Structures are given as C-alpha cells and as structure tokens.
Amino acid sequence: MSRGYLSFALRRLAQAVVVILVAYVFTFVVISILPGDPVTNVLRNPQNGFSEDDIARIVGYYGLDQPIHVQLWRSLSKFLVSDLGVSLRSNRPVADLIGEVLGSTLLLATAGLAVALLLAVAIAYGSQVLPKRYGQDLLRTLPSFFLSVPNFVIGLVLIHVFAFQLRLFRVIDAESPWATLFAAIALGVPVSAQIAEVLIAGLDHESRQEYAEVARSRGLGQARLFARHLLKPASLPVVTVIALTVGELLGGSLITETIFGRTGVGSLIQRSVTTQDTPVLQAVVSLAALVFVTVNLVADLVYPLLDPRVRVVDGRTAPRPTVQEAGAAG
C-alpha cells in the first residue's frame, strides 16, 4: 500500500468523522427548534391532569429547561465517550433500543440489496440478449416503471396477494423468512431500477467497443459476451450506485417496516420523530450517517484497487466515474 494511498485513506476517514458529528449536531438543532418537547407534549395532554408545577418539575428532571447550547454540550460530551443516553420516550438506554432493532434492519437492507442486484442484473441481461421482437424495449422501460411506483404500494399489494390471498406468510409474523423475502422485494424493487439503468448504460457502452465487435466477429454469442466480457467493466459504476443507494435502503426501510409490521431502525425512527425523542433520533441519525459514510468510504478506497485507471496522487483520487458519466457514455 503506497504512502499516497494511506494519506488518502486517513483524509477520507477524518472527513467521515466530521460528517457524523455534523449530523449529530444538525439533528439536535432541528429537533430543538420544533415547538414543545417530548415530555411536555405528553404531559400537556389535558386528559393527564398534570398541574404546571408538576410539569415544570418533570421537565427539570430531564434537563429540558436548560438553554439549548447547554443541552447540546451535555449531549455531545456524552456522545463523544459513546454514551448515547436514555430515551425521553421510553426511559430505556438508547444503545439497548438500537441494539434490539439493528439486526432486523441490516437483514432487511441486505436482502433488499440482494433482490435489487438480482433484479437489476436480470433486467440488464435481458436488455442485451433478448431480441427486440420479444420485448427488449419493454424490458428497458421496467426501471422507469419501478422508480415511479412507491415501495409502500408494492408492499401493500404483496401483502394482500401473498399474505391474505395465498397465505404464504402472516402479517403478524413479520420476521418469518417469507415475510422477510416479500419485505425485501418491496424494498429492493425501486432500488433495482437505479442499478439496472446504470448497468444497461454501461453494457450498451461496452457493447459498442472494438473488443466486443471483435469477439462477435469470432462467433461469440451475446450471452457469452455478456458474461465473459461486458459485465465486469460495465459493473464498475454500479459500485458507486450501490454506495449511494445505502441511504435509500435505510430510508426505504422506514416505510417497508411500517407496512410489514417489522421492528427495525425505520420503525424506531418513526416512533422517535412522532414523539420528538431527541436522544434516540440523534443516535439513529448518527448511525445512519456512519453507515452511509462508511459504505462510501469503502467504495472510495476500493475503487483505486479495482480500476487501474484511477490513481491516487497527493492523497487525492481522480474522481471515480459518476452515474451521469456512465449514463452519458451509454
């Protein structure tokens, strides 16, 4: 590993830490400027019958009567020593809450990504090998269609057909393999569209290259050409797209988990937003930032290793091909 590459890696790592801290502070500020706070929002429900004295005492216990900058400093200083604090909503340690749901979301996101990749490769393969008279053009419009259908619509249709009609899974058993598969399909279909579009553009580009023409003139079929020669070079921009879709997978999991009744990071975010549970939201947003930044960091670090055309000079890389470039090339 060269010195330039090490310097590049350290620089990107430092940027990642800054991004996570900014995300943490930004979340705190955004929640703080909203009217009310999570404690008084519950206590001020007139049905609860709390007096203003009661409310003031309880708000004081949570430190919500302190100036914003004091609350932020207290929260940030704990975060820096890995203390995520206690949920204002449930009074349980935030680390426990995240620990309980993280596995489910990672499983769903991974399964969703696998579905997206399988679907994207299948569409891209079809776009290269399927003759036009058998619907190649129709296949090429599928990504646009997938992008235009929200994943909650896909989820509801899947549930009503496969859970209620065909009874392949039960809504109340959301973590079962079948339920997970259909949730992954709902999550993965819109994501597959972006991957498929980039892949098709890359394949079209590679397919017009001289080496592809030579291979064809030597009698190599389109299917073999796809597998042996076109797929690998066309896949490089996909690394960038996958890194970018991590955010979409995390965001999509919020809706997918709600629809499928799964308990994951998405449903934790939903509950925390509706109750302004600041410590949980800050921790989850920081975690999401961490995952997003890490995946992109890995993509950045791996890219120079995968593509010999990318060089690290003075701790910086020539930018890796973007989606737009890949698309333009196609």
Added chain:
Amino acid sequence: MTTTRRARPVRRARHLFAALAAMVVLLTGCSSAGNASESGSGRPTDGGDITFLIDSLGTTWIPNNSAISSFEGNIWGHVTDKLVYVDANGQVSPWVAESWEQNQNATEFTLHLKQGVTFSDGSALDAAAVVTNLDIWSKGRPQDGINPIGLFPKTYDHAEAVDASTVKVYFTAPTLGFIPTLGYHGSILISPKTLASPASDQADLSKTVASGPFTVQSWKEGDHVTLVRRKDYNWGPAALGQTGPAHLDSITFKQVPEQSLRVSSVQSGQADVAYNASPQELESLKSEGFTVAVPRYLGFVNGWAINTKVAPYDDLRVRQALQAGINRQQIIDTVYTPDWKPATSFIQSNVPGATDHSNLLGYDPVKANQLLDEAGWVKGADGIRAKDGKPLTLTLYSNPYLATSKSIDELLAQQLTTIGWKVDIQAYDVVTYGQRVKVGGAAVPAYEITRSFIDAGTVAGILTDANKGEDWFGLGESDPTLNALRDGIAKASSLDQRNPLLDQLQSYVLEQGYFIPRTQIVQRIYVQNPKLKGETYNGVAYANYYTAYLEK
C-alpha cells in the same frame, strides 16, 4: 366558509396508505367471513391463544409515566389488578379491596384487603404494598423520573397500614371520588420491589412484577408483548362472575400501525382482534359476521367548552344559538354509525349521576336564527351574519386526539353556515395543537373536549379557576350560580347530597351555552373474531380478556 390550514404530511401519507389499502382490498377481493364461526356451545372452555393487533404499544412501561388513555392500558389491564373494579356503567365493586368505609366528611377511608393475594414473584400484596402504591400514585418520584398520576386526588395526605390487610387513607378535604378513582386505569397495583427500582428498570416490562391474571412472557419494544396465564390467580373481581385463572393460555399484543392491515388480518383469520378500525367499516364488518364493539368510557362527551372571554361568545344569545344550531343526529348518521349515541348532557350517559337533558340539545335552526336576530347579527348578501361591521365567526381547532374530529367540524361548519356563521377550521398535529390551542386561550372560542374520568365529582374541579381549576369557560369566579354548584359538589360527602346538585349543574351549563355537546364519545373500537367470546369492557372502555374464551 370553511378553510383548512396545515394539513400534516404524515397524516396525508396515512390517508394515502388507507386509500391504497382499501383499493387493494377491493381489487384482490380480500376474504372475509370465511373464518367467522357459527354459533357454538356458549360454554367457556380453557386454552387457546389470541392475537390482538394494536396501532402502537405506547411510549413507556414505567407504570406511573404511561399516559392516560394510553395504548399501554390494554396490557396493564391484564398484567395488574386494582383495588376496586369499575364497570362500563361506573358501578364500583370490590376487587383487591374486599370492602371499605369512609368517615362522614369523606376525608378518611379504610380499605379492607383480600387475603392471600400475591404478586407473580410470590411476595404478598398486603397493606404495606398498597400504601407504597398510593404514595407513588400521589407523589411519584420526580427526582428519579417517575411521575405522579396526574388525576390522583390532590387532596391525598397520607396512608398507613393498620395491619396486614387494612389500610387507612387520609385526605386534607372531602374526596368522595377517591374510591372510584381506585378503579381508574392509572391506579394499577405494582410490587413495591418494582416501584423501588430505577426508572430504567421499570421501563423494562419484563422486570415489572404485578398480581394480575397474566404475566409477561416476552416483549420487544415497538413490536409485541406476549402474556401468559397465571395459573394460581384466584382474586379476580367478583363482578365479572369469575375469580379464578383466565381461560386463555396467552394473549399476544402485536403492533401493526396500518389500520387496514389490522382489520384485513382479522378478516383473513390471521389475528383475533383489531384495535381502532374506522367507523365507516363497521357496518360491513358486522354484516360479515365479525364482532364489533364500540364501548363508551366514563367522562365528558365530545363537545366544545365555550370561552366566554372571546366575543361574541360573551353573549348568552349567541351561545344559545350555537347550542340550537347543531344537528347532532346528522353527526351520527354521517360520520359514525347507529352504534354511537347522541349526547344527552355534557357528561356521558353511563356516568353515575349523569341525567338526561336531551330537551336542551334539540336541533332548532329557527330558534337559532331568532336568537341571532335578537342579538343584532344581521344576515348579509353572502349569507354571513354581521354586527357593527364584524362578521359572526367561529374558529374550530380539530382535536388531533380524535380521528373523526375534523370530519365532524366540517359537517358542523356546513350546518352553522346556513344559520349565518363564518366557520374557519384549523387542523394541527398533536405537537402544534398542544402549543397553540389551550382551553380558555385568547384565540380559542371553542375548545374541543375529549376526556375521561371515573367520578363525576371531577367536573366541579375543572369548570372554574378555583383551586387551580382549568376555567373551561373563561368565567373565573364571575358566575355565582356556577360557583355555588361547584362548591356544593366538591364538598358533598355522599351521593345523595351530590346527585341533585350534579343534575342542576348539567342543566345550567347547557342552558347557558357554556358547553356545546356533539356526540357521546367512543375512543376505542374493537373488531373481533366471532369465535372469541366473553370479553369485558371496563369504565375506561378498555377490553379485557380475563374472562374471554375461544369457542370450540
């Protein structure tokens, strides 16, 4: 004119979900009554597991910190016991307290406890445990993040264990509502060991030790709670006709936020109970054979507390015109189903002490128009009445705690517009509503009430500003008649003394147009597998499956 501001994105998304789900159900022809059972033997049978689908599992499992009317109340009702049982008609009967007596002034109460009652860890639910519970309900432990129970009588002084099964409770002023309050869903008996533990431990439901007919087998935050029958349970409320163990082996409360999925799951036989279905679906669900329950809680009806500090609602004739200008039956016909009951007072008709004042709540647009004419409000060319150049306006703030509130506001706006009102509807989310809309607020002429209580004596403490009361009508101490009725009710030491005053109060408040009832309120709706029978509904309209069984 009707305008709506700030439609909330989340709510819009939820409506979109519901509409899509309904569309998909129609398209796919969701199966329905296929699982509905025919009539069976009707005899309770032991065994079986049920699944209850619920919108949310609430916010916290710290017993005192659970909000009133919370989702957690569904679980607490099965895991814990109370000192007394209050049924759907507000009748109080013994439970863990076998009997009780009070002194003449209703300032001292003696509770005699059932013997042999134990918490699930084997420790005794005795007088000392009851004293610990009373203290924590009254005072909480604010320094440790444990709230008091907001509605517990503020007149509580202290309690002492006379012996293992006798508790004496002292109040600083007459507190006739104390015994009924013991049946309120916040007044749940928890083991002193649990109550002494830190807030973070109390927030872990698996660590909560109580004495109810079910214990917690497993739970996952925001996902499910599974309860299993306690086989040695033998101290249920006699009023339910059963004191021994529950019939069902287990109850799983599973969180399914999507309303349509909850109902569809029951329709397809995947679950037994769906909580909070839409009122519009109920008639078709009933026709498909499903059991539908719309229990009413004890409390105020759904209606408006009129702020007399805001003009023109300082004018009796305008308030009376409002009272007469509302067609309450049309609310039931349009927004609800015949299961909903019209208001007969400003408190629900199942509250002990509620009397029928339907004669004051009839729809009479002619009278309303006449009253407004007399008050000098003249109809303009656009149909809106005006006086001294100012239009007759009413701003309604839809109550975010009641899903149907905005629909009712829209209907009432139409009705009032025909009389000459210019109605403006503002719909806020819970957070914004809590900040901007307050009872008696300067810009809030009509504050929508949805509130439960166990004892009608609560009413006296709320209507004016005496003793830190909420001053619902902005009257302060200015109405001597109201003050006299309030004081008489607060000081009453027997129901015989209190009930006639309560009757006068209801009549007076309605005649004066201080409170404008809309309908009796139903906040919990249950759709149930017809094979599941024998459930009960308590005074706060929570379903309880202690006596329930699955028909074979």
